[in-house]
Amino acid sequence: MVYISPNRLRLSASKITTYKGCPLAYYLKYVEHVDVPSDVRTVFGKVIHSMLNDFYDKNFKSPDSFANAWKYRWFRECSGETLSEKRKKIYKIIEYNTGKTPIRLGTHIRFCSQSSQEIEPLEVFFGYMKLGENILKRFYEDFKPRPPPILKESSFELTIKGNQREHKVIVIFDRIDLKNGLPIIGDYKTDKKSPEDNPEDKAFQLHRHPQFTLYSLAFRQLIKEGRLKGIIPDSIEKEAEIWYYHLRSGKIFQTFRSEKDFEYVTSLLDDVADGILCQRFTPFYGFHCSMCPYQIACEKYSVNFGGPRIDLEGRIKPAKPISWDDDLIERDWIKSELTQQENNKQIYPIDKKGQQYFPFMAPQTNQTPLPKNQKIKKPIQKTLFKLKPYKLPKTPSQ
Ligand code: SF4
Known part of the structure; x- marks a missing residue:
């Protein structure tokens, strides 16, 4: 556990959202600083924000020049050129052959969600590039004639x-x-x-x-x-x-x-x-986990914060499709429970009436007998007060 000093804690809208979404995700992101690939939507949002900032700093001559600056920035971001030296050692750069110039994309960005790995990263990369172009060209036309923000x-x-x-x-x-x-x-x-x-x-x-x-x-x-x-x-x-x-x-x-x-x-x-x-970082499992970039780290850290251990290998098993008509007796977990029950029967026998015997049910005679001449002393009862019987006072008529 890491000590979090109240004086050093800084809250923000995104920290609040992350903590309320899943306290363990907050811990992994802001306390442990686990380095994971960023979701392509987050990277897209960040680069678009920085382009809109540049829009007021630089004098782009036309919507096209603004869009070209975006394309260059998007290429650099996705190919890992802007990564720090430390992160360059963690993530790989993969070269994709497009027929013309090869496109380099880094593994520091998650181009497809875990559930849609069949979509080509290249397709996602170009899709967002086009989307960015449309957003920024429109922004240029809408805001070029308007006064800048204060x-x-x-x-x-x-x-x-x-x-x-x-x-x-x-x-x-x-x-x-x-x-x-x-x-x-x-x-x-x-x-x-x-x-x-x-x-x-x-x-x-x-x-x-x-x-x-x-x-x-x-x-x-x-x-x-x-x-x-x-x-x-x-x-x-x-x-x-x-x-x-x-x-x-x-x-x-x-x-x-x-x-x-x-x-x-x-x-x-x-x-x-x-x-x-108070270090309350209990994991909150749910369908939102499919969007969480911390799934692997979550398996490692969750047990420290009250999360269940998923299985013996400590990894979540892949989802397995089943049929409603399946015979449950054929399930591995049922077979292993039945074997366990059989083993228990042999260790702890069952009598004719169906009563199973466990060690704690052993009869009293099995207890160590007392030495022959030893008598059991009765506990001495001491009376602290002698109470006199209470006599009723005589009434004048008697
Ligand atoms: S995988 Fe789910 S439970 Fe684990 S950190 Fe992410 S959101 Fe939380």
């Missing part, structure tokens, strides 16, 4: 007061704009589904997601602490709105929250900090 990709560390303790929290704002003199917090998302595809389901995420509420809490506190002085007008105390930029569709959605959401986030911070500091 803050972009800005990270702040602040202390938020919880109900039980104070929390050091890190928030990163994708962008903050001033519209009609009012501040708007914006968050870029590369999610597949737009809130319009499934309005009720997405509405739940948009308005309830703690990430947006945390932005709001942090923004208001930064203003109070005077840390946004000179960036936003002095008269402003809070954000006007929080917007969700759905990059795949190019649409922007407004989000809503209430005072109750702030109370909720404060208790969530308390809850997560408490769990982490």
Whole structure:
């Protein structure tokens, strides 16, 4: 176990999401720092975010030049050129022959989910490259004529007061704009589904997601602490709105929250900090595990945090298809249980009445007899008080 100091704990929206999704996944990611290949969607999101940041730093001349910069960045990221020396030693680079120039892809990115290994990594790589091109070209056309944000990709560390303790929290704002003199917090998302595809389901995420509420809490506190002085007008105390930029569709959605959401986030911070500091990292198994990059490490560490040992080899057995008509008697586990029962019968015999005898049921005569002249002493009963019989007092009539 690793000691986690309360002074060094920094919470963020993604840490909260990871801990609440599975405490063991949090432990493996943020405490043990287990190095695993990143999911292609996560890498895609990160590179798109950095391109949008560059959009305001560099003067791209056209949508095509912006898209070409993306392609170059995407190639470099996927071929492992941006990896640190340490990670270059861990991951391999595989060369794929495309007929023209070979494409190099590193194993530091998981291009296919565990359940869809049949999809070629190359197909996924080009699919995301095209998607990125479309997103960025549209973004260029939509935002080139518009004023830049007053803050972009800005990270702040602040202390938020919880109900039980104070929390050091890190928030990163994708962008903050001033519209009609009012501040708007914006968050870029590369999610597949737009809130319009499934309005009720997405509405739940948009308005309830703690990430947006945390932005709001942090923004208001930064203003109070005077840390946004000179960036936003002095008269402003809070954000006007929080917007969700759905990059795949190019649409922007407004989000809503209430005072109750702030109370909720404060208790969530308390809850997560408490769990982490008390080292409660119980694995939470479920269908979401299919998306988890820590499956192998999970098998190794789960037993330390209350997870069951999966089998004798310590590895999860591959799923085996069965038929409803199978004869269960043919199952290996039933055969081994029956053999065990047979062995037990031989060790512990059964009498005519069907009673099976175990060592603890051995008759009393088998106990070591007392030495011949030894008498069993009766325990001496001592009376502490002598009680006199109580006589009723005579009444005058008697
Ligand atoms: S495989 Fe499942 S239980 Fe294990 S760390 Fe990942 S999400 Fe948690």
